[in-house]
Amino acid sequence: MEHIETQLAELKTQLDALQKKSPENKLSMICFSGDLDKALASFIIATGAVAMGMDVVMFFTFWGTPVLRDANKSAGGKDTMGKMFGTMLPKGAGGVKLSKMNMGGMGTAMMKSLMKQKNVASLDQMIKMAEELGVRIYVCEMSMDLMGFKREEMIQYEGLEFCGVAKFLEEAMDSKIQLFI
Amino acid sequence: MSDDIKISKSFDLKGLACPMPVVKVSKGIKEVEVGEVIEALSTDPGALTDIPAWARTTGNEVVKTDQDGDVIRFYIKRNA
Numbered sequence: 186m187e188h189i190e191t192q193l194a195e196l197k198t199q200l201d202a203l204q205k206k207s208p209e210n211k212l213s214m215i216c217f218s219g220d221l222d223k224a225l226a227s228f229i230i231a232t233g234a235v236a237m238g239m240d241v242v243m244f245f246t247f248w249g250t251p252v253l254r255d256a257n258k259s260a261g262g263k264d265t266m267g268k269m270f271g272t273m274l275p276k277g278a279g280g281v282k283l284s285k286m287n288m289g290g291m292g293t294a295m296m297k298s299l300m301k302q303k304n305v306a307s308l309d310q311m312i313k314m315a316e317e318l319g320v321r322i323y324v325c326e327m328s329m330d331l332m333g334f335k336r337e338e339m340i341q342y343e344g345l346e347f348c349g350v351a352k353f354l355e356e357a358m359d360s361k362i363q364l365f366i
Numbered sequence: 367m368s369d370d371i372k373i374s375k376s377f378d379l380k381g382l383a384c385p386m387p388v389v390k391v392s393k394g395i396k397e398v399e400v401g402e403v404i405e406a407l408s409t410d411p412g413a414l415t416d417i418p419a420w421a422r423t424t425g426n427e428v429v430k431t432d433q434d435g436d437v438i439r440f441y442i443k444r445n446a
Contacts (some may be wrong), residue, residue, distance in 0.1 A: 233385040236392035237423045305383045314389065 211240040213360040215353065219248030219275060220284035221293060221308060227366045228311035235318040239361075243315075244353045246325035250332060251275045252308070253324060253339050260335035267333020274332065277340065278308040316343050323348040371429060371441050374402040380409045380437065387413040388420045395426060395444045403429060406440045413438060 212234045216227045231241045245253055251274040263271060275281045286292035300307065306314065315322075324339065326347045339345065357363045377394045379387050387408045394404055406417070414431070417440050421428045425446035432439040 229385045232389050236385065236388040237420060238392075303383060304381045306386065318389070 208361045209240065209359050210238060211242065211356070211360040212362045212364070213353065213357040214241070214243045214364045214366060216243055216245045216249035216252070216366055217247050218284070218366055219251055219281060221281040221296070222284050223366050224249070224252050224278070224281055225308055225311065227364075228308065228315055230364065230366075231320050232311065232314050232318055234362075235315075235320060241315075241318075241320045242323065242356045242360075243320060244323045244325065244348070244356075246328050248274075250324060250328040250334060252278055252281055253312075253322070253342070253345075254334065255338060255340045256280065258338045260338040263333050263335070270332040271334070278312060281308060312340070312342070319344075322346075323352055325349070371403055373405045373441070374398040376405040376407070378407050379413075380407055382408065383410055384412050384416070388416050391417060391420065391440075391442065392424065395442060398444055400444050400446070403441055403443045406442060408438045408440070409436045411438075413440075417442070 212231070214227060214231060216224065218224060218227075227243065231243055234241045254275070254277045256277040256279055282290065283293045283296055286296075297307070322342055322345050324345065324347050326349055328334075329336070329347065336347065375394065375398050377390060379390050382390065387406070387410050391404075391406050394406065398404055408417075410416075417431075418428050420426075421442060427443040427445050428440055429443050430441040
């Protein structure tokens with residue numbers, strides 16, 4: 186009898202350990218690209234995943250970071266390089282270009298008008314939809330620093346936080362799906 | 367057509383493109399009780415595979431699908 190009890194206790198510990206290891210119904214995504222098409226795909230997958238009942242976390246890093254700048258905000262106190270990056274990189278979702286067929290902005294403008302005509306949500310609308318659905322967004326602090334972006338020039342987004350690689354890995358480790366876009 | 371299925375709520379999703387049909391259906395289904403049926407109208411051909419995929423994943427049920435020209439009519443029962 187005692188033997189069975191010890192075995193049962195052992196099984197219980199093993200089960201607890203297994204449960205801790207099993208992934209949650211979660212999607213972790215790295216949004217590395219600052220291209221309109223890829224950013225749009227990221228948000229379509231993110232909002233779709235929430236609809237499928239998943240918890241979704243997006244991590245914006247490198248060229249993806251300027252997608253979250255607010256076109257109507259500006260930040261002072263930047264050095265020369267920071268100012269240069271600030272001018273050369275897109276200022277928010279409205280300034281993001283296609284990865285192919287941009288043709289000096291003509292292709293992107295055509296795609297945007299086509300999207301409107303076909304009733305495809307714009308990147309701006311998708312970001313708002315993601316916020317409404319509770320998609321969590323983290324922004325890479327190192328990219329912010331590297332490109333000279335200040336927190337006060339980023340968009341207003343419920344629960345937007347700044348982080349490093351460890352936060353992404355923590356979330357990715359217990360996610361069913363991990364994507365790098 | 368719908369006389370044998372009692373619809374609790376109807377959602378007009380005509381003209382909406384991916385991912386909006388699943389996003390709206392996932393929101394809409396929560397507006398009715400478990401066991402009730404909603405109707406969703408879509409013109410997105412992708413929804414024909416997407417809505418059933420969404421239902422299987424979330425534990426809900428597409429009771430019936432009708433097509434009338436470009437308009438697809440889904441009857442979805444809330445099971446979860």
